[in-house]
């Protein structure tokens with residue numbers, strides 16, 4: 429019917445400032461500013477630089493998203509914002525902006541869990557999520573296998589998480605060891621095109637018969653890359669190492685995700701987060717899902733990495749599910765565990 433309100437979504441948890449408008453599962457307009465280039469020479473995100481960049485970018489990003497949608501601020505009927513997890517100072521910029529918009533417009537504010545945003549991003553491309561579905565979240569800070577039912581209403585069940593580094597973190601650190609630029613994931617993906625994925629026998633951590641079936645561990649892989657480069661001095665075949673690392677990561681991720689679908693009798697796998705942009709993760713997931721008779725959903729790469737649309741998408745789901753608004757004194761929660769899509773750290777009853 430198109431009667432639900434237009435949701436403005438704001439994302440500022442790391443180095444991307446995103447704003448977008450979503451209604452009824454449709455992306456109406458969006459804008460994205462990145463401070464990635466400012467961090468490149470430090471080899472990783474510098475929180476203070478990220479916060480400052482968000483401060484400069486947030487107003488223009490909201491205006492650009494509205495212009496992209498052909499809408500005015502007065503058309504916004506609800507505001508959704510990432511309240512965690514992420515960098516504290518960076519989150520605070522987005523939350524302060526979102527509160528200002530919600531307060532001045534007199535519309536509800538919804539605090540959103542960043543990772544739920546990654547999950548919801550897929551709905552903008554492929555429509556409502558199947559219930560239930562298996563979700564593999566692979567980002568710079570998180571790697572988890574989740575059993576998701578109604579993402580706006582039900583608790584999210586974690587079948588397994590990484591015990592140490594996230595998959596994206598492994599790519600970022602390994603890229604540094606291989607002399608590739610930040611962010612490492614895309615650089616490894618590019619370098620791997622010219623490499624042989626079977627050149628280096630990197631380990632497949634936690635895939636033994638006695639290992640936790642759905643837990644992940646990637647710090648050993650990073651160490652294996654360090655050993656490999658040390659052993660060869662300056663003479664590393666970067667393409668081969670990148671391709672072999674990418675193969676090891678993609679193998680472990682997709683093997684576990686498809687096994688979880690089988691064990692739980694779930695017919696759909698959704699792969700989301702920055703690492704879902706990886707070409708080998710995508711192709712191996714497609715291959716293995718097809719073999720297992722599992723439907724695979726992966727958002728296009730631009731919706732895998734951080735953006736405002738994914739947060740607006742969660743806001744839209746929450747609004748349509750009739751979720752209560754967050755109070756205007758909602759605070760950021762930099763290390764929030766993923767339990768529900770809505771994240772209201774000051775609200776009573778959900779601690």
Ligand code: KG4
Pocket residue numbers: 442566567568569570595596597599600611612613614617701702703704705706707732733734
């Ligand atoms: O989801 P995201 O944009 O931010 C977080 O919430 O962390 O994920 C960023 C991560 C980084 O570690 C980046 O290196 C990785 O996603 N990444 C990739 C690719 N594109 C981004 N990793 C592998 N291959 C890619 N093409």
Ligand code: ZN
Pocket residue numbers: 542546567568701702733734
């Ligand atoms: Zn993210």
